Amino acid sequence: MHLIYQIFVDPFVQMGSAPDLLVQTLWEGLVAGVLYSLIALGFVLIFKASGVFNFAQGIMVVFAALTLVGFYEHGVPAYLALALTIAVMFGLAFAVERLMLRPLVNQPDIILFMATFGLTYFLIGFGELVFGGDPKVMIASQLGLPKGAVEFKMAGGFVSLQKIDIAAAIIASVMVAALAVFFQKTRVGRALRAVADSHKAALSVGISLEYIWVIVWFAAGLVALATGIMWGARSEVSFALEIIALKALPVLILGGFTSIPGAIIGGVIIGVGEKIGEFYWGPLLGSGIETWLAYVIALVFLLFRPQGLFGERIIERI
Amino acid sequence: MFYREVGQYKTNYSADMSVMPLLQDRVGIGIILFIAVVIIPSFGNAFFIQAIMIPFLVFSLAAIGLNLLTGYTGLLSLGTGAFMGVGAYACYKLTTYFPGVNILIWIVASGFFSAAVGVVFGLPSLRIKGFYLAVATLAAQFFLSWCFIRQPWFYNYNASGAIEVPTRTLFGIPITGATASDTARYYVVLGVVVAMTWLASNLVHGRIGRMWMAVRDMDLAAELIGIRLLRTKLLAFAVSSFYCGVAGALLVFQWYGSAEPAVFDVNLSFFILFMVIIGGLGSLTGSYLGAALIFILPIVLRYIPPHLGIPIRPATVDHIQYMIIGALIVLFLIVEPNGLARLWQIGKQKLRVWPFPY
Numbered sequence: 095m096h097l098i099y100q101i102f103v104d105p106f107v108q109m110g111s112a113p114d115l116l117v118q119t120l121w122e123g124l125v126a127g128v129l130y131s132l133i134a135l136g137f138v139l140i141f142k143a144s145g146v147f148n149f150a151q152g153i154m155v156v157f158a159a160l161t162l163v164g165f166y167e168h169g170v171p172a173y174l175a176l177a178l179t180i181a182v183m184f185g186l187a188f189a190v191e192r193l194m195l196r197p198l199v200n201q202p203d204i205i206l207f208m209a210t211f212g213l214t215y216f217l218i219g220f221g222e223l224v225f226g227g228d229p230k231v232m233i234a235s236q237l238g239l240p241k242g243a244v245e246f247k248m249a250g251g252f253v254s255l256q257k258i259d260i261a262a263a264i265i266a267s268v269m270v271a272a273l274a275v276f277f278q279k280t281r282v283g284r285a286l287r288a289v290a291d292s293h294k295a296a297l298s299v300g301i302s303l304e305y306i307w308v309i310v311w312f313a314a315g316l317v318a319l320a321t322g323i324m325w326g327a328r329s330e331v332s333f334a335l336e337i338i339a340l341k342a343l344p345v346l347i348l349g350g351f352t353s354i355p356g357a358i359i360g361g362v363i364i365g366v367g368e369k370i371g372e373f374y375w376g377p378l379l380g381s382g383i384e385t386w387l388a389y390v391i392a393l394v395f396l397l398f399r400p401q402g403l404f405g406e407r408i409i410e411r412i
Numbered sequence: 413m414f415y416r417e418v419g420q421y422k423t424n425y426s427a428d429m430s431v432m433p434l435l436q437d438r439v440g441i442g443i444i445l446f447i448a449v450v451i452i453p454s455f456g457n458a459f460f461i462q463a464i465m466i467p468f469l470v471f472s473l474a475a476i477g478l479n480l481l482t483g484y485t486g487l488l489s490l491g492t493g494a495f496m497g498v499g500a501y502a503c504y505k506l507t508t509y510f511p512g513v514n515i516l517i518w519i520v521a522s523g524f525f526s527a528a529v530g531v532v533f534g535l536p537s538l539r540i541k542g543f544y545l546a547v548a549t550l551a552a553q554f555f556l557s558w559c560f561i562r563q564p565w566f567y568n569y570n571a572s573g574a575i576e577v578p579t580r581t582l583f584g585i586p587i588t589g590a591t592a593s594d595t596a597r598y599y600v601v602l603g604v605v606v607a608m609t610w611l612a613s614n615l616v617h618g619r620i621g622r623m624w625m626a627v628r629d630m631d632l633a634a635e636l637i638g639i640r641l642l643r644t645k646l647l648a649f650a651v652s653s654f655y656c657g658v659a660g661a662l663l664v665f666q667w668y669g670s671a672e673p674a675v676f677d678v679n680l681s682f683f684i685l686f687m688v689i690i691g692g693l694g695s696l697t698g699s700y701l702g703a704a705l706i707f708i709l710p711i712v713l714r715y716i717p718p719h720l721g722i723p724i725r726p727a728t729v730d731h732i733q734y735m736i737i738g739a740l741i742v743l744f745l746i747v748e749p750n751g752l753a754r755l756w757q758i759g760k761q762k763l764r765v766w767p768f769p770y
Contacts, residue, residue: 147543197746203542204488205749208689211682212741219734222727340550340678347547386558389551393536396548400539 108374117253119373120366125259127365128266129328132321133342134349134357135270136314141351142290143310144195146206150213152339154315157217158183159322159331160225163233172236183315191307199303218333229334232326239327262324269320270358273313277354282309290352344392350402360403364388415763431613448602453595461594462667464708469605470662471707475687475699476612477655482685483693484616485648486628487537491530491549492656492684494556497676498526499657500664501566504575508568515580515588519604519661526657527650529556534649538642541631553678560673574672577665588665597666604662608655613696615651624648625694656684690744692751701752709737 109116136151161182165175194209235241240257277283288296289306297303325335345364349356371387401407415436422428432438452465478492502525506518533552540548560566567575579589586592587600615621623644626634635641664671683706691702713733748755 194742194746198749201745201749204689204693205745207543208686209742209745211686212738212745214738215734215741216738219731219736219738223731223735343547343550347544351543383558386551386554389547389554393548393551396540396544397536400541400544402544 114253115373119369121253121255121259123366123369124362125256125262125365126369127345127362128263128358129321129325129361130338130342130345130365131358131361132266132269132317132324133338134345134361135273135354136317136321137342137346138349138351138354138357139273139310139314139317143286144206144289144307145203145293146195146210147203147351148314149207149210149339150217151314151318152336152342153214153217153221154183154186154318155322155325155338156331156333156335157186157221157322158315158319159232159326159335160221160230162319162323163230163326163331164225166233166236167230172233175233176237179319180316183319184312187308187311187315190311191304195307196304214336218336222333229330229332230326232323232331237323239323256328258324258327262328265320265324266358269317270354273354276313282306286310341388344388347402348392348395350404353402353404356402356404360392364391367391414766415760417764429617431617445606448606453598458594461598464711466594466598466601466667467663468703468707469601470659470667471684471687472700472703473605473608473662474656474659474684475691475703476609476696477652477659478684479688479691479694479696479699480612480616480624480655481648481652482688483695483698484621484628485624485645485652486631487534487645487648488542488546489549489649489652490546490678490681490685491533491552491556493676493678493680494553495526495530495653495656496660496663496680497556497560497673498529498653499523499660500671500676501560501575502526502657503661503665504577505566505568507578507580511578511580514582515665516582516600516604519658519665522661523654523657526660527654530649530653530656531646534646534653537645537649550678553681557673557677560676574670575664576670577668589669601662601666604658608658609696612655616696620647628694686741690741690751692753695751695753697756698751698753701756705752709740713737 133151133155136154137148140146140148140151158179162175162179165178166172170178190213194213195206198206198209239261244257244260245252245254275283277286285296285301285306286309288299288301289303293303296306322331322335325338329335342361345357345360347360348364349358349360368384368388368391372384376383395403415434417434420433420435422433427433432441452461456465474492474496477495478489481487481489499522503515503518503522506521507513507515510518529552533549536548537545561573564573567573570576577588579586579591581587582596582600585596587596616624623634623639626637626639627641627644627648631641634644660676663675668675687702687706688699689702690705691700692698710733713736714729
């Protein structure tokens with residue numbers, strides 16, 4: 095009886111008695127969710143256009159952030175470093191298409207998935223070789239990102255919002271809007287959607303797969319760079335960040351592999367659910383339930399909608 | 413010419429259905445077993461047995477387990493590491509509660525615990541497919557890892573948070589714990605792995621294996637011809653987790669001697685998945701070949717530069733090793749996406765028609 099009370103009553107009493115804490119937790123969850131969404135967005139872009147489940151997205155985030163900081167540390171001005179990093183990400187996209195995807199065309203999904211594992215390992219080794227394994231400080235203020243916190247009073251307490259988090263949320267929304275316009279309105283975007291529907295049909299109407307893949311990996315690289323800057327500004331840039339790729343997976347299955355809005359909404363649900371769960375139910379189970387709560391939330395959703403919230407309906411034919 | 417089936421007639425059904433109908437296969441297996449049972453323990457040094465052969469066999473067993481699920485039934489799982497952990501922790505709990513019972517019984521019994529957990533986390537597989545399922549099995553991975561770290565009951569509330577393997581004997585000879593000799597451990601691992609490979613081979617060649625493969629090839633069609641999907645998939649999860657559980661128990665009890673929860677993290681799952689895919693999906697031989705390649709490659713890479721007299725810092729070696737492994741995986745997938753097992757088949761065909769090209 096006591097346990098039931100602890101599970102179903104206590105946390106809500108806590109929420110009601112300290113609304114400022116609740117809002118603070120919600121905000122933290124929202125911000126974490128936005129960052130998860132950004133990683134998931136990189137996954138979705140590549141999955142939509144090539145059917146590749148790109149496990150390397152997490153390490154691409156780290157790699158982009160490290161490249162940016164690395165350039166800056168070698169005396170390159172911040173904005174020039176940003177431009178150079180974008181060039182590096184383009185080079186990476188080009189190399190991936192040329193050396194990895196093109197020889198593997200028409201292989202089963204699991205083989206391509208495995209190949210992105212290979213890419214992950216390669217980038218880990220390469221990144222550590224070039225930049226060293228030490229954590230680095232993101233050059234947030236040099237790039238003109240705000241610092242400090244905004245505080246406002248609420249129900250007898252304070253809620254403090256980090257400015258960098260607000261910036262992250264804004265940048266994420268802008269990026270999603272830009273991607274949506276890009277996908278829906280431009281010629282390349284239409285070609286991307288055609289490739290996503292069917293490689294063969296796209297080829298037959300004269301769309302070059304190679305070109306599309308470079309574009310889409312480059313777009314994923316840009317998303318990775320934005321994620322790396324945001325996430326790096328919150329903590330620091332290190333290879334431990336790679337683990338956030340695993341955090342983005344439940345977001346991905348919750349939202350559906352093929353849906354950009356799904357990635358965003360999934361991210362927010364997971365982020366908020368995780369923080370609320372950890373804060374209010376965590377002490378009950380022993381701390382650290384963050385590590386699996388997201389997966390369990392996603393799993394429960396999946397049982398009702400096997401294609402995720404916004405994924406394309408899976409139709410099977412004999 | 414070296415590998416010819418000509419003249420080997422089968423005169424009854426059981427001979428026709430045997431797993432190895434060719435004399436050459438039987439001789440080959442005999443030679444391999446002879447090397448494993450006699451030559452390696454008598455000529456191999458302690459390092460070779462302890463650091464290469466035992467882990468190779470343990471990983472092969474885990475790879476077979478995952479191959480039954482992913483290669484034969486077509487269900488992608490990333491929870492292997494956790495299922496191995498369940499086996500290891502179950503074995504530890506059992507042998508500390510009931511020290512009198514033979515450890516071999518507990519090693520096998522721990523597989524059943526793992527199988528039960530596998531069935532629970534396999535339940536979503538009826539509705540979820542492909543990569544969605546892979547991510548769903550990650551739930552098992554993270555939840556179980558968390559249990560091993562945060563729930564002190566699993567490691568008997570000891571201060572280090574790790575499990576220590578007690579010494580247990582078989583016929584008066586210690587086979588686990590600090591005093592057990594390398595050879596004794598090796599024989600235990602070899603015995604278990606050979607027996608379970610034989611079992612797996614019979615499973616996949618029989619009715620159950622055919623049901624699994626039908627589900628893998630197309631589960632809707634399999635359902636239409638009367639295969640019960642839920643049962644078949646859950647059976648695959650159970651058997652696969654059983655194998656992984658035993659492999660996990662062997663990993664801790666016969667190789668590490670003690671283990672922290674970090675051993676069974678998601679990287680172990682990926683590691684086993686590499687073995688299965690590089691070795692060849694849907695092939696037991698492939699599981700062995702994959703385990704050999706993926707496990708031994710880093711060791712070889714580590715020992716080559718000092719032997720060539722190239723002075724490199726150990727950290728740099730680590731990084732380059734990562735790069736080489738990553739590049740090799742991609743290269744290997746490009747050259748032979750069907751894995752080492754396919755290479756072996758091509759080799760057999762070449763031996764069959766030698767000295768002619770075809």
